Amino acid sequence: MFPIFLSLPGRTVVVVGGGRVGGRRARAAAAAGAAVRVVDPAPPAGASVIDGITWVPEAYQPDHLAGAALVFASAPAAVNARVVADAKARNVLVCDAAEPDRGDFTLPAVGRRGELVVAVGTNGAAPALARRVRDQMLAGVDDSFVAWVGILHELRSVLRNSVLDPAVRAALLTEFSSDEWLDRVRADAPAARAAMGDRVRASASSLPPGV
Numbered sequence: 001m002f003p004i005f006l007s008l009p010g011r012t013v014v015v016v017g018g019g020r021v022g023g024r025r026a027r028a029a030a031a032a033g034a035a036v037r038v039v040d041p042a043p044p045a046g047a048s049v050i051d052g053i054t055w056v057p058e059a060y061q062p063d064h065l066a067g068a069a070l071v072f073a074s075a076p077a078a079v080n081a082r083v084v085a086d087a088k089a090r091n092v093l094v095c096d097a098a099e100p101d102r103g104d105f106t107l108p109a110v111g112r113r114g115e116l117v118v119a120v121g122t123n124g125a126a127p128a129l130a131r132r133v134r135d136q137m138l139a140g141v142d143d144s145f146v147a148w149v150g151i152l153h154e155l156r157s158v159l160r161n162s163v164l165d166p167a168v169r170a171a172l173l174t175e176f177s178s179d180e181w182l183d184r185v186r187a188d189a190p191a192a193r194a195a196m197g198d199r200v201r202a203s204a205s206s207l208p209p210g211v
């Protein structure tokens with residue numbers, strides 16, 4: 001398995017079977033910016049209008065995969081088997097919610113705090129365990145941690161433009177990612193941000209004012 005973080009805006013995602021599991025996948029793909037087509041002959045109550053989701057109230061047939069960049073099969077098993085075969089014949093990546101080994105990919109348990117994304121998988125072995133490990137990983141991620149990631153993001157673009165030696169840049173980014181700096185952000189975020197700016201300035205050939 002090869003984990004990646006996908007950018008979905010401008011892509012069409014097809015979900016076959018819009019029940020409990022498919023509905024969750026459709027909402028997640030729409031939240032990530034995809035145009036989502038959900039094919040389900042009996043749309044569940046409350047399946048109404050969510051930005052980015054179009055419901056097709058029909059039983060699955062292969063034409064429903066037209067234009068898909070990704071496919072989720074989350075209908076009864078016999079339908080999923082057809083969806084997987086059709087998607088593979090079209091060379092489109094497909095996830096089978098009931099048979100991890102039959103599809104091309106599985107979904108991890110995901111947690112988000114600001115710009116930090118944690119994704120945990122077990123290759124289909126134990127989804128409930130993936131969820132618990134995800135929760136454990138996020139236990140120490142508080143508002144200060146999220147602020148720290150925001151500061152690192154901001155400084156990274158500054159560093160790219162101003163510290164031309166890649167080794168110096170890498171050393172600074174590694175230093176700023178240490179627990180010591182997290183502790184300083186927790187103690188006083190504006191002061192820590194200013195101190196990081198000082199460290200960058202000391203290594204930069206020239207910087208715009210105010211950095």
Ligand SMILES: C[C@@]1(CC(=O)O)C2=NC(=C\c3[nH]c(c(CCC(=O)O)c3CC(=O)O)Cc3[nH]c(c(CC(=O)O)c3CCC(=O)O)/C=C3\N/C(=C\2)[C@@H](CCC(=O)O)[C@]3(C)CC(=O)O)/[C@H]1CCC(=O)O
Pocket residue numbers: 024095096097098099100105106107108109110120121122123124125126127128130131
């Ligand atoms: C992490 C998460 C992400 C997500 O779904 O978004 C996820 N399952 C979640 C929940 C969950 N899963 C199950 C229940 C019911 C209660 C229970 O049994 O615990 C619940 C609870 C619920 O739904 O609330 C049971 C279950 N899951 C699968 C099967 C089929 C099988 O394996 O046979 C069965 C038995 C079905 C049956 O026959 O009854 C299969 C898969 N589930 C995966 C992911 C993929 C493997 C991930 C990995 O481990 O690497 C994979 C392969 C499918 C895929 O990739 O599509 C999400 C956590 C959401 C969160 O909290 O964030």
Ligand SMILES: NC(=O)c1ccc[n+]([C@@H]2O[C@H](COP(=O)([O-])OP(=O)(O)OC[C@H]3O[C@@H](n4cnc5c(N)ncnc54)[C@H](O)[C@@H]3O)[C@@H](O)[C@H]2O)c1
Pocket residue numbers: 016017018019020021022039040041042043044058059060074075076077079080097098127
């Ligand atoms: N990955 C997971 O987290 C997970 C968890 C539980 C179950 N599952 C598996 O996911 C699948 C769906 O589970 P669920 O709990 O969402 O079931 P569900 O019954 O809530 O949803 C299934 C949907 O498929 C639709 N459907 C039936 N025939 C169809 C057809 N011909 N074309 C299109 N849609 C059709 C139904 O109308 C229904 O809305 C099952 O195969 C189940 O084994 C996966």
